[in-house]
Amino acid sequence: xxxxxxxxxxxxxxxxxxxxxxxxxxxxxxxxxxxxxxxxxxxxxxxxxxxxxxxxxxxxxxxxxxxxxxxxxxxxxxxxxxxxxxxxxxxxxxxxxxxxxxxxxxxxxxxxxxxxxxxxxxxxxxxxxxxxxxxxxxxxxxxxxxxxxxxxxxxxxxxxxxxxxxxxxxxxxxxxxxxxxxxxxxxxxxxxxxxxxxxxxxxxxxxxxxxxxxxxxxxxxxxxxxxxxxxxxxxxxxxxxxxxxxxxxxxxxxxxxxxxxxxxxxxxxxxxxxxxxxxxxxxxxxxxxxxxxxxxxxxxxxxxxxxxxxxxxxxxxxxxxxxxxxxxxxxxxxxxxxxxxxxxxxxxxxxxxxxxxx
Amino acid sequence: xxxxxxxxxxxxxxxxxxxxxxxxxxxxxxxxxxxxxxxxxxxxxxxxxxxxxxxxxxxxxxxxxxxxxxxxxxxxxxxxxxxxxxxxxxxxxxxxxxxxxxxxxxxxxxxxxxxxxxxxxxxxxxxxxxxxxxxxxxxxxxxxxxxxxxxxxxxxxxxxxxxxxxxxxxxxxxxxxxxxxxxxxxxxxxxxxxxxxxxxxxxxxxxxxxxxxxxxxxxxxxxxxxxxxxxxxxxxxxxxxxxxxxxxxxxxxxxxxxxxxxxxxxxxxxxxxxxxxxxxxxxxxxxxxxxxxxxxxxxxxxxxxxxxxxxxxxxxxxxxxxxxxxxxxxxxxxxxxxxxxxxxxxxxxxxxxxxxxxxxxxxxxxxxxxxxxxxxxxxxxxxxxxxxxxxxxxxxxxxxxxxxxxxxxxxxxxxxxxxxxxxxxxxxxxxxxxxxx
Numbered sequence: 155x156x157x158x159x160x161x162x163x164x165x166x167x168x169x170x171x172x173x174x175x176x177x178x179x180x181x182x183x184x185x186x187x188x189x190x191x192x193x194x195x196x197x198x199x200x201x202x203x204x205x206x207x208x209x210x211x212x213x214x215x216x217x218x219x220x221x222x223x224x225x226x227x228x229x230x231x232x233x234x235x236x237x238x239x240x241x242x243x244x245x246x247x248x249x250x251x252x253x254x255x256x257x258x259x260x261x262x263x264x265x266x267x268x269x270x271x272x273x274x275x276x277x278x279x280x281x282x283x284x285x286x287x288x289x290x291x292x293x294x295x296x297x298x299x300x301x302x303x304x305x306x307x308x309x310x311x312x313x314x315x316x317x318x319x320x321x322x323x324x325x326x327x328x329x330x331x332x333x334x335x336x337x338x339x340x341x342x343x344x345x346x347x348x349x350x351x352x353x354x355x356x357x358x359x360x361x362x363x364x365x366x367x368x369x370x371x372x373x374x375x376x377x378x379x380x381x382x383x384x385x386x387x388x389x390x391x392x393x394x395x396x397x398x399x400x401x402x403x404x405x406x407x408x409x410x411x412x413x414x415x416x417x418x419x420x421x422x423x424x425x426x427x428x429x430x431x432x433x434x435x436x437x438x439x440x441x442x443x444x445x446x447x448x449x450x451x452x453x454x455x456x457x458x459x460x461x462x463x464x465x466x467x468x469x470x471x472x473x474x475x476x477x478x479x480x481x482x483x484x485x486x487x488x489x490x491x492x493x494x495x496x497x498x499x500x501x502x503x504x505x506x507x508x509x510x511x512x
Numbered sequence: 513x514x515x516x517x518x519x520x521x522x523x524x525x526x527x528x529x530x531x532x533x534x535x536x537x538x539x540x541x542x543x544x545x546x547x548x549x550x551x552x553x554x555x556x557x558x559x560x561x562x563x564x565x566x567x568x569x570x571x572x573x574x575x576x577x578x579x580x581x582x583x584x585x586x587x588x589x590x591x592x593x594x595x596x597x598x599x600x601x602x603x604x605x606x607x608x609x610x611x612x613x614x615x616x617x618x619x620x621x622x623x624x625x626x627x628x629x630x631x632x633x634x635x636x637x638x639x640x641x642x643x644x645x646x647x648x649x650x651x652x653x654x655x656x657x658x659x660x661x662x663x664x665x666x667x668x669x670x671x672x673x674x675x676x677x678x679x680x681x682x683x684x685x686x687x688x689x690x691x692x693x694x695x696x697x698x699x700x701x702x703x704x705x706x707x708x709x710x711x712x713x714x715x716x717x718x719x720x721x722x723x724x725x726x727x728x729x730x731x732x733x734x735x736x737x738x739x740x741x742x743x744x745x746x747x748x749x750x751x752x753x754x755x756x757x758x759x760x761x762x763x764x765x766x767x768x769x770x771x772x773x774x775x776x777x778x779x780x781x782x783x784x785x786x787x788x789x790x791x792x793x794x795x796x797x798x799x800x801x802x803x804x805x806x807x808x809x810x811x812x813x814x815x816x817x818x819x820x821x822x823x824x825x826x827x828x829x830x831x832x833x834x835x836x837x838x839x840x841x842x843x844x845x846x847x848x849x850x851x852x853x854x855x856x857x858x859x860x861x862x863x864x865x866x867x868x869x870x871x872x873x874x875x876x877x878x879x880x881x882x883x884x885x886x887x888x889x890x891x892x893x894x895x896x897x898x899x900x901x902x903x904x905x906x907x908x909x910x911x912x913x914x915x916x917x918x919x920x921x922x923x924x925x926x927x928x929x930x931x932x933x934x935x936x937x938x939x940x941x942x943x944x945x946x947x948x949x
Contacts, residue, residue, distance in 0.1 A: 215911050243914060246637020246655055316790075321897070322912075346649075366814050369892050381791040493652055496641075500913045501648035501722070507905065508724040510897035511731075 178207035179232035179429045182219060185212025187395065188416075191449035192235070192283075200436050206429050217244060220421050224249045229421045232430040235283060238274070239324075239492035239499075241417045245279035251420040252278050257431060258438040261458035267438065272415075272479075274489060275455040280417035281438055282455035284446055287414065287478035287487065288325045290407035291374065291393040296384035304410030307385055308333045308361055315384025318377045319358075321367035323506035324495050325412050328488060329387060330357035332410040338488040345494065351502065355509055367510070378404060394451035394476045398466060406476075411487040413478055415455060453479025582927075589700055589920035594642035595692035598635040599626040603693035611713070615686060620669035623680075624661070627673075631658035645915060646688040646699060646708075653679050684711060700921035725922065728902040733929070735820065735901065736884035742824040743831040743880050744873065751835035751872075755842075773829040781890050784822040788813035788894075819891045819899030826890060827883055831876035838872030874941045882930055902926060 181197060183189040189212055197208040211231065213219050217240035223229045236244065244250045258281060261270035268276065275282035290307055294300065296315050306313050307329075319326050331341050331350065334357045344350035358365075366383050368374055374388035375396040390411075396402040418437060420430045436442065443454035444462035451473065454460060460480065463473050474480045478487065495502075540548035596603050601622035609619075630636040640654030657676045665672040673680045691697060691709070702708060702715060706723040710716045717723065750769065754762050772780060787793045790809040798804045812818060842865065850860040888903040895901070902922060909919035937943070 218911055218914070221914065243637065243641070246634070246640065248634035248637070365897075367897050373893070380789060382789050497644060497649045497651045500645065500909075500915060500918075503908060503913065504722050504724050507900065508721055508727075511724065511727060511900065 177426070177429070178209060179426055179433055180209045180211050180230065181233045181235070181433070182211045182213050182216045182231040183235040184214070184216060185210075187391070187450055188235075188452075191446060191452075194449050195446040196433075196437050196442060199442065200433055203436070204429075204432060206432065208433065220244065220419070221249055224421050224423065227423070229424045231421060232424050232426055233433055234419050234421060235416050236280075236419055237492075238415050238417065238490060239495050241277050241280040241419060242492050242496050244419060245277065249422055250279045251422055251424070251427070253281055253420070253431075253434065255281075257435050259435060259440070261456060262440040262462065263458045265458060267456075270440075270456045270458050272455050272457065275415060277417065280419045281434060282415040282417050283437065284443070284452035285413055285415050285455055285477075285479050286452045287390045287408075288320070288329075288387055288412040289390050289393070289478070290385060290410060291378060291388040291404050292385040292407065293378050293381070293383075294403045294405050300405055301385060301407055302409065303407070304329070304333045305335070306407070307410075308357065310361060310364060313385065316364050316366055316382065317361055318366050318368050318374055318383040318386025318388070320374075320387055321369050321510070323502040324490075324499070325387060326358065326506070327351070327354040327502065328412055328490075329410060330354040332488065333357055338486060341488055342491045342494045346498075351505070355505075358509075375402070375404070378402070390476065390478055391451045398468070398471050398476075408478075408483040409486050411478055411483070412490055413484070413487050414490045447473045447477060451476045453477035455479075585920045586924050588917055589924045590697060590917075591695055592642060592645075592692075592697065592700075592917045593695035594638045595689065596695045598630050598633070598639050599623075599689075599693070602626050602689065606690045606693040611690065615670075617667075617669065620673060621667065624665040624669040624673060627654070627658055627661040628664055630654075631661045641914075642692050643685070643688050645703075645918070646691065647682075647685055650679070650685060650688075653677055653685075687711060687713070700917045701925070703918060704921040704925055725902070725905065728900065728905060729925070729929070732885060732901045732903070732926075735816070735823075735899075736881050739820060739823050739827060739884045740831075740877050740881045742820070743828050744877065746824070747828055747831035747835060747876065748869075748873075751832045751839055754832070754836045755839035756844075769829055769832055772825070777826060777889060780826055781822055781893050784818070784825070784894060785813060788818060788821065813894050814896030814899075816895070816899040818894040818896065819901075822890050822894050823884060823887055827880045830879045830883060834875040834879065835869060835872040838869055842868045870941070874937070878934070878937060881933070885926060885930055 181192070183192055189210055193210045197210055200206065201208050216234045217236045220231065220234050220236070221244070223231065241250075245252075255267045255276055258267035260266060263270075271282065272285065275285075290301065290304070292301055297313055299312075301307065301313055307317065319329070327345060328341050331344055331354050332338065334353060336344050345354065366377060366386075368377060368386070371389045371392050374386045375392050377383045378386055378388075378393075379396065379400075379402055390406065393404055393406065397404050418434050420427070420434070424430060438456075440454065440456050440459035441462060443456055443459040444464070446452060447454065447463045448465070448467050454463065463477065465471055466473055475483075478484060542548055542551045602619065605619045605622045627636070630639050636654050636658035637651075640651035640658075643654065644651035657673070657680070660676045665676075679685065687709075691699065699709070703718075704725050706718050706726045707715050708718050750765075754765055754769070756762075757765065785792070789795070790811060792813075794812065795804070795809045799806055799809065804810060812821070846864050846868070847860050850864045851857065855863065886903055887901060888907055891899050891901045892904050892907070895904070903926075906919045906922045906926075909915045909922065934943075
């Protein structure tokens with residue numbers, strides 16, 4: 155009995171290592187609904203088309219895992235999903251492989267990848283997976299007239315009620331400046347000056363006693379649903395899930411949206427490089443990118459993919475109004491500048507935390 | 513040597529036999545004629561080896577999972593070779609020239625050559641990140657200059673670099689580079705204590721609006737002590753009840769204590785959110801009872817109160833269980849004897865019962881306190897702006913700013929603080945009096 159058990163375990167272990175080390179690839183993502191959507195829209199079709207097994211691995215912090223693996227010289231993952239700020243850092247520190255844009259698929263209209271991808275979506279070490287946004291979401295029942303502008307978020311008189319804001323200087327400070335009337339393309343110039351930082355904190359100070367600070371993305375829709383806040387900053391995907399999936403009566407304000415992207419990267423010295431590159435080329439296909447929006451409310455990073463975006467997996471909800479990449483939604487949006495945060499993140503986070511506690 | 517003979521040799525009683533039969537021998541020998549001392553040493557050495565083999569797996573486990581990582585963490589908190597390794601020429605110039613030397617052409621040339629090499633080796637980001645820890649905003653200076661450096665700079669290097677970016681002339685930047693040119697540094701500890709070095713190199717406080725770590729250390733210490741006190745006040749009567757009730761009732765009660773203990777930490781934290789939030793169960797009940805008006809709902813979560821309540825509840829079993837295991841062994845006749853000798857119930861409790869529970873109380877208090885000091889997820893979720901602890905900053909440096917040296921320095925200070933308190937505890941209570949069960 156014991157022998158059989160040992161033999162069985164050994165076989166299972168061998169099978170598992172065979173998949174991860176030889177012909178297959180592992181795709182490390184933040185998991186959750188996004189991981190599932192990637193599995194449905196990318197990993198499964200990839201395996202069906204190429205015969206290369208693709209295994210999804212959930213991790214709460216893929217860049218930290220990537221850094222640890224490369225520094226330890228024991229890279230097990232092939233492809234990682236990381237955020238923009240991490241791309242810059244990981245690439246500068248030489249922890250990820252360069253990606254040649256020539257290997258990416260051409261646009262749906264025949265344009266080259268360089269022309270077709272949105273600004274900042276192509277990086278020398280990464281290609282964007284999707285575009286998401288931090289937006290204002292509100293409880294439709296809480297207000298007589300719906301808020302429409304960023305300034306309404308800071309207007310406690312006409313729009314009374316508690317506000318939810320992410321407990322991080324990134325997004326919160328840019329948002330405060332937008333609320334103070336700074337144009338989206340000037341936000342980071344203003345925030346680079348000490349006066350600009352003071353201005354952002356002063357704006358937040360004006361509503362500080364009405365703010366509920368949230369930490370995890372899932373908290374924002376929950377705070378809205380419980381009536382804890384009337385208006386909150388939230389990730390657009392989470393609010394979409396609450397509206398369409400759970401039928402909540404929430405609304406979006408696209409003014410002041412902060413666009414951000416997730417990227418595919420390959421760790422330096424990753425095994426099975428060829429399959430990983432194949433996967434990234436496969437994922438750059440505009441049709442595949444449009445297909446992702448079928449499972450989750452994130453927009454495609456290629457312009458030529460936007461028209462192909464159809465309905466949600468329920469078959470009835472048109473996705474375009476919920477996506478940050480739809481042209482009318484993106485009009486007054488700010489594209490997050492990860493380079494700025496790589497330079498000033500520590501300093502501003504310390505000041506932000508001191509300000510919060512004070 | 514046959515097996516029988518060996519067994520005889522190992523048998524200490526055999527020596528007695530041999531001595532008895534051998535008569536007046538001066539040297540004690542075993543049955544097969546070996547000196548007793550040697551045989552004994554050999555057998556006990558073998559026993560020690562076997563015992564060591566038994567604990568070897570555990571020892572290995574402790575070394576690999578505990579000693580090495582903590583050692584690495586401590587090392588990382590004062591060692592960062594990001595600059596020294598990747599900028600060798602300018603680092604060497606700093607070694608050769610004492611502080612205060614004017615920056616000459618050699619230094620500018622070394623800097624230009626190092627920047628070019630670092631850009632080609634893709635290590636420029638590491639260098640920039642290291643200097644950015646000390647001078648915020650300089651990371652992009654390195655990476656942008658690095659992009660221009662790939663084609664190489666022409667002498668005079670000072671003019672070439674200043675043409676690439678005028679910020680290279682900043683004396684603060686050069687002082688930071690000099691300090692980073694040696695891989696060992698105390699700067700992360702200074703930063704973890706809200707201190708920095710000014711342009712003359714002496715230690716000063718950072719601007720007041722940046723001061724956050726010392727305040728968080730104090731808050732972590734204060735809240736942990738408070739939570740330890742709360743778990744004692746709540747846990748002591750429950751443990752006493754558990755220890756004195758008849759078996760059937762106490763088993764039922766025990767399940768009530770253990771059930772939350774077995775439940776996921778996240779579930780318990782979320783449950784407190786549902787209970788305590790402004791539109792939550794407790795506030796609804798208060799409004800229904802008329803204790804507060806519909807507009808006066810209490811803010812009991814997303815602040816320090818929420819952190820204290822949730823953490824007290826989550827850590828309560830760690831106080832109750834050691835207390836219970838000690839109380840169960842306390843003989844009730846001692847208290848009865850005290851009462852029969854005329855002690856009031858309060859005196860009997862204070863002088864007879866309570867001192868006997870101290871080993872369990874000590875263990876519980878130490879457990880709760882040490883766990884509370886390192887608590888992370890609960891304050892992150894329910895702490896709002898005023899319930900954050902130092903562990904939240906450590907996590908931030910681990911996962912967001914990726915400044916692991918800073919995270920290590922904060923963690924090392926926390927570890928040092930806990931060790932000092934452990935030492936104080938040992939002096940006051942005595943670690944021998946600890947009883948975990």
